[in-house]
Structure formats: C-alpha cells, structure tokens
Amino acid sequence: MKYTSNIALCSGLILAFNLNAKINQRPNIIHIMCDDHAFQAISAYGGALSKFAPTPNIDRLANEGMIFQRAYVENSLSAPSRATLLTGLYSHQHGQKTLGKGFDESLPVFPELLQQSGYQTSIFGKWHLNCEPKGFDDYKILLDQGDYYNPEFKSKGSNGKYIREEGYATTLITDYALNWLSNRNKKKPFCLMLHHKAPHRNWMPEEKYLNLYNDVEFPYPSTLNDDYATRSDAAKSQEMSILKDMTYSYDLKIDQLAEGNDSPALVRYWEKIKKRMNPAQHNAWVEAYTKQNDDFVTAKLKGDDLLKLKYQRYMRDYLRCVKSVDDQVGRVLNYLEKEGLLNNTIIVYTSDQGFYLGEHSWFDKRFMYEESYRTPLIIRYPKMINKGLVNTDLVQNIDFAPTYLELAGLKSPKLPGLSLMSLFKGKTPANWRNELYYHYYDYLGAHKVRKHEGISTNRYKLIRFYGDGFGKDKGENIDAWEMYDLVKDPNELNNVADNSTYQNELSDLKIRLSKKRIELNIKE
Ligand code: SGN
C-alpha cells in the first residue's frame, strides 16, 4: 500500500516536473515596435530608398524569418494602435479612438495573461497611454511622446516620477531592455516589449549620425507632386504637406528661417527642446547644421525646387534616426546570439503605423491610403518559421494579442483578431480572412485628417470620409466615397468610386462594409 502510494507520489512529481519544464520552455517573445517607421524605410522591403539607406540588422530578421507585405493597422495613430496591441481589440472596443483619453483600463491585456501564466514581462520606451502599465514585472517608459535627447523616464521604482537620463533615446531604451534581460530569472520565459520613440517627428538624429547622408540625394516618390485631382476634399484639406506644413525650425532645423514662417509658439517649443542637449551634444548639432542651413537660405528656392530640398532634408534626418534604430536591433540580436537565445525567441519587428515619406507630398500618417495604413511587420522564429519567407496575406494589428497568447500556450479570450501562428509554416489556411476594417476618428486632431472608415480586400479599397466640419478654416461637413483598384492603381491616384465600370465591385464593397459595421457594432 505504502509502496503504491509512493509510486503515485513519484509519478505525480515527474508529471509536475515535465509540466513545469514544458511551461518554462515556452518561447520567449520580443516585440520591437518603432514609432512611425515606414516600410519604405526598411531595405528588406526593397523600396527605392533601400540602397541609399540600408537597414542590415532589420533585414537580417527578414532574411532569417518571414516578412509580411500586407500588414495593416486598424487606426493609423499611436495611442489607439498601442491599445490594440495590448488588448487585441479595435479602437471602438478598447475606447482609445484618438490621442486623447479613452482607453478602458479594466480590459485584460495580453502581457498580464502571460505574466499570470509564469512569463516575466517588461516594457521599455514609448507607452503613450493615459494609464499606468499593468501586467509588467518591470518597465521604464517615456513621458508622453518622449524626447530624443536626454529624455525623462518613469520606472517601476521611481515612485511615479519621471527622471531625466543622459543619452539618446534609441540607445537608452535598448540599454534598459538588455539590462533587464541580463538580470532576468533564466528559468522562466520572458516577454519583452521594446518600444522606440524613433523615428517619430521631429526626427532628431543621434550625434554620431548628424552628418550621415549629407551627400546623398534620395530618390523622389512618384507621387510627390500629387494634385489629388480625383479625390474627395479630405485629401486636399489635410495639413501634412511637406511644402506647406513642414516647419522650418522644428521639423527642418533651419532656425534662420523660423521668423516670419513658423508660429512663435512652435519656435518657443523648439528652443525648449534644444535646451535639453548638453554642451557637447549642442556643439555637434550646431556644427552639423550650420553649413547646410546657410546653403538652404542662400538658395532662396521656391515651388518645386523648394519642395525637393525640404524633402531631402526631411529624408536625411528621418533616415538617420532609422539608422540608430537598426544599430540597436543589431545589438539585441548580438546579445541573443551570445546568450544562445536566438532559437527559442520569437522576435517581431513592427511599427505603431506606417508613415508618408513624401508620397502624395506628405509627412505624417492617419489616412487609410497605403503608406500609413500599412505597417512593417517582420517575424523571426526559427522553430516554426523557415528562412526568407514572404507573406502576402491580410494581417492587422488586432492579430498580435491572439498570436502571443497562442505562442504561450494560453487560451485566448474571445478576440476579433487571428493568431498569425497559422501562417508561420508558409501556407495560407483556406479560411484566412479576405477583408480588413479600418476606422480613423481624430478630426480635429493635428494635421486635420477627416474621420473615415473603410474596408480593404486583396484587390480593392473602399473609404468613406464623413463627419461635421466646424466651419471657417476648420472645414466643411463631409460625406464622400473613394474607391481604389490596388492592382491597376497601387499608388491610389485614381478614385474610381464614380467610374461606371466599377459599379458592381463598388456595391459589393459597400455591402461588405455595412456587414462589418453590424458585426463589429460600430455606432459612429
Ligand atoms: C504629435 C506630432 C504630430 C503627430 C502626432 C501623433 N506633432 O502631435 O505630427 O501626428 O504627434 O503621432 S509634434 O509637434 O508633437 O511633433 S503619434 O505617433 O503619437 O500618433
């Protein structure tokens, strides 16, 4: 009798041990998310900028994993996108529809489910939500949008205080992440969220890269001179034009041209940001920009020539910021390699949305047009993903939470997204989705992009711009449809909503959009 119960006890222990070992062998997760990183600025995507500003470390992730060509967000803006990442819900479901308040903090977030199941969890860098991080063993987050130079961070141990740190944001955030990894409990799996500020506006490069790309003339996007001829008023009334809205001081760092061009409030804000630099940083800054600024002023360019030079200055700073991000991705990869963690860690590289790099003459994002609706997505996980795979299925940021929960072996709460794990083998499941829903709400937020919603399929995109204007320079009421044939018109220059040859497809898309609205219970 005693003997038998000992055996029972023993086998129970072995079972528990196996279970524990299994639980502890679950994959580590590293979610690297940049802020406003356009896929056009990642050389693995092979765009026109690739050979001028390569990103070898991010490319390594793609070469050794899977690159997604059709990854989209459901609302092209930071705070909504971050809330969607954490909850797996659409903006109207988690409440964070704009950059203002709104997030329903009581909702479960995937890091806390991972944490409860035995994962060590952390987040470093941009947080951008109006609440405290929950579900993280450790964190160190930027104040609001965060600063590039000597930024303030709040950490778990700082008693709610933001404390200034000396250094460049992209490097500091990576330092914190690697430091946390080094001190973790090696017996447990981890989930690390590494969220860079870069390359968000106002694109301030790291000291050592202030002169990078000085002699490069970046290629111009074919839609740089878009006149929005076939479009509704929404594309015409935005305030994100490189020529008209990009400021001389804050955006382009040409302080000599601030007076008479930039608003005094903006100039004051920019002066405050520059004061953050220490003397060495400031000297390097002045030295790097003085000559090119003098040349810019002397040239007295107008019209198309001015647009082109503004574009070059914008690209140089933006891509310099990207260069630092790429370096730091390399640092993370080296660390994981050295620690023998590359095999059992899934590394995801993405952005909170896409960005315009001069396409349609714009910077910023928000629109459902491709460059901002689409976001980069690269996943490296050698245990399940073969090298060099290219995925063209429709995926969206609602899919992150179900993916991470499935990877951790957890049952997902009922969520609208799909786990990307079923795509890892390189074959599309027969029942994979064939449409995506998008909704942007932040009018009258910065850049004055009108509210819109829409549906996109593998071939078409239907957008409805709607909502009250507020008179005068705040805009007229709008109610307008746009439709694009992405195969015939990938640059979305030709709105075919009024084109008789597309009427069948148009009514089909309208029905699909109505169905989506009902399915998702969209009230607005
Ligand atoms: C700031 C920027 C905008 C940008 C939003 C949202 N202005 O307001 O250009 O669109 O953030 O960006 S700035 O003068 O502060 O740079 S987001 O990535 O957080 O959604």
Ligand code: CA
């Ligand atoms: Ca962003």
